[in-house]
Amino acid sequence: MIKLSRLALKNFAVVSSADINFADGFTAITGETGAGKSLIVGAISLLLGERSSSDFIRAGATIATIEGEFTGDIASLNRDLADDDIALTGSSFTITREIQSDGKSRALINDQRVNVATLKKIGDRICDLHGQHQHQWLLDSDRHLWFLDRYGQCADAFSAYTAALSEYRTAQSRILSLARRIAENNEKQELYRFQLQEIDTVAILPNEEDSLESERKQLENVLKIRTALESSVALIESDNGAAHISGEILKNLRSIAESYPAVAEYEKEIESVKISFTEIARSLNQSLAGIAEDPARLEQIGERLSDIYNLKRKYGGTVTAVLDYAGKIRSALDSNDSMELELAALKRNLEPLQTFLLTTADKLQHERETAAKKLSKSMKKELSELGLPKAEFVVKFSAHASGELLNHQDKSINLGEQGPMAGEFFFNANAGEEAKPLVQVASGGEVSRVMLALKSLIAGNDRVGLLVFDEIDAGIGGETALLVARKLKQLAARQQLIVITHLQQIASFADHHLKAIKREVAKRTESELIPLTREERVVELGRMISGGDFGDIERKQAEKLLKMAREE
CATH class of the missing domain: 3.40.50.300 (P-loop containing nucleotide triphosphate hydrolases)
Structure with missing residues (x-):
């Protein structure tokens, strides 16, 4: 000690x-x-x-x-x-x-x-x-099991129960949380499937929107484009066109090349220009061959762009946002299957936790009931020594007034924070009367003696x-x-x-x-x-006896008390 x-x-x-x-x-x-x-x-x-x-x-x-x-x-x-x-x-x-x-x-x-x-x-x-103020603890029935556990040394069993209860509640909370998420997802499943089908049906390709808008602009301006291209070709290929003029310039320069060599440089440039005009005219003619009015294609492009614009309006404003949203809801649809598997695993794992919780609850309750019987017997002896020879002290267990019920393996327990059952001290100071809740019937002096008796027994253990x-x-x-x-x-x-x-x-x-x-x-x-000192004790005890005065009477009474205590 x-x-x-x-x-x-x-x-x-x-x-x-x-x-x-x-x-x-x-x-x-x-x-x-x-x-x-x-x-x-x-x-x-x-x-x-x-x-x-x-x-x-x-x-x-x-x-x-x-x-x-x-x-x-x-x-x-x-x-x-x-x-x-x-x-x-x-x-x-x-x-x-x-x-x-x-x-x-x-x-x-x-x-x-x-x-x-x-x-x-x-x-x-x-x-x-x-x-x-600890007397008040006895007048709070919620604390009675604390006294019982201290007396019966049930602390280990109680700790095991609270740990098992905490683990069970944590697992249960995870199950409930996951079940809520699955339920929320299930409510959205139909909507998600509709939205994903809508997006997948349109099947937007990368850069498709820009390409279609460019093609539509071209089809909407076919006449203007053809007129400009045809006019440009004519300006190059006509009798007085750019190709003819560049050819005439080239002919003039070549005629003086021997007498004026300096024009040789210009001759090459003009020849290059003439070739360029010829190639440009050929390219423009090729473009003209591919440019024609196509009302059906223009209508098709309009419908396709309308589908794309509709998805953008619904799902984010840009094609990138639409594709990102599609990925998100596709993941949500896929995750529901994995969450269902996780939920099933959690429920399987809950089974041994429930079994262990029941085991720890049974052990705690058994230890408490054993301790309660022993405590009742010991308290009777202690209270008798404290001037209550007829006193009866009993620990009564009852179902919790409220709390979560656990039904498992044909058993049902109430998952109280302090244990599977509530416990309360019942007391009767006089013979022939039924023990009643201590908090209702004990007087101040009786509470003091009950507390001292409990403390004596607890201290011994x-x-x-x-x-x-x-x-x-x-x-x-x-x-x-x-x-x-x-x-x-x-x-x-x-x-x-x-x-x-x-x-x-x-x-x-x-x-x-x-x-x-x-x-x-x-x-x-x-x-x-x-x-x-001993003399000072006599004076102090005398003061306590009289409430302040000290004389021969108080001295004799104090001496008598000390002598009695010494002879005990």
Whole structure:
């Protein structure tokens, strides 16, 4: 087991500086209301992963520091911390938590930086802390299974169930999502097939639109084109045409070539021009042969372009956009087949997940029912020792009021977040009456004793080294308080106890007694925790008995309480 040996505070709430040593056994912390008793619980909570706040910083300071030194079975804790890359050595370790004014905090274990999750892991392993408001947990039936699992050590079975449930729901979600996509695609299948058939029927070729528009422009201007071509041929081939004129020029130049050699250069150029005109005329005549009015072809081109324009108007404005859209819907049609195959595979894979989920649910419920029977029997004994000899404590299971039903292999379970069945504590303090829901029938004092009985049993199974109770004595007094004190004393034989109490009966049974005092220093309130000598304990117990005064009567009563506790 691991226990708290020292707690140091600096600029924490109303504590400017404190260094407190804790011993084994039962330590009681008392003090007037507002003296700062519960700050110890808050400090320990922060060391073990509680959320921090700048409200914890003492006014005027910029940082609050809490440091705790723990001793005990370090080897077993190292096994739990193996995944966190933390290796503790020796027989003790120190946890430090620094809280900054911006609300952020820094956590260290032996000067090694760690995250809050690691502190929580350590806290769950070494300490069971009962805060002022944890009584309310018993009045919330949704938390009852948490207590049962802690007592029955069902955590592994519960983790297996929640993991199986998560895996099943993930698979189920994928199936539903894929089925929705298939359904949506199915709704569009007919439209997609019609659109694809329309596009494929037109079967647009690359650059076809530009080619058709060019051909249509030519057919629409046949007469104009032929007239221009025929006129051009005539200007070249007529008696006074360009070919004849270039020939006459060539003849003139050749006639003077011997007497004027310089014209030889021009002669070649004119000859080239004459040849060019002849070739141009031949080409133009060939073009004329291929140019004729063709109303049928013009109509055909118009219809083809109309089909192309219609597709462009419907599917994107350009031929490229039309072809891209066709590819998209063709993929969608093809993907539906692959999605159907994927859906079938997912449904096949769901079968073993359902089987495994049922197995983990059955195992968890079996462990809980076994633990519930054992808990009922043990609680009867514990409550009897706490002044409730006729009390009955039962865990009742019922179907969840709401939740998803899983029907598989002739079985049906409700997939609740906390398990296949809801669980609730039923309680009866008096003989002859039927047990009813604890949240409805238990008084404040009864709730305190039920909580202490549960904590006692859980602590015995958990084997945590440190138990911290803040006002576990709420709603009790007199002889009942003595019974609670004896129970706490029994617990202290196994574990280290730190108990904040306002009852003298409980404080008198403590092995060690600390008192929280509040005083004014330099016009500022400070809280301090001081260990009490035996005489100081007598005075403090007397104050608690009378509510403030201390005299011979209070001294005798305090001495009597201490003597009774010592003789137990």
